[in-house]
Amino acid sequence: MQIRDEDDNTSEDYIIQDNKKTRVGTTIIVVTLVVLIVGIIISGIYFEFL
Numbered sequence: 001m002q003i004r005d006e007d008d009n010t011s012e013d014y015i016i017q018d019n020k021k022t023r024v025g026t027t028i029i030v031v032t033l034v035v036l037i038v039g040i041i042i043s044g045i046y047f048e049f050l
Contacts, residue, residue: 016022
């Protein structure tokens with residue numbers, strides 16, 4: 001399975017391309033992970049002080 005534009009004949013057969021879709025998807029995943037990690041840290045601090 002490849003994620004590639006059909007009209008793009010210059011790219012190699014890589015799954016992850018260096019294009020706008022990959023950058024947007026990566027940014028969304030990284031932001032989601034950071035929010036989850038910060039939420040876990042804040043909830044751990046909050047429940048420890050109760």
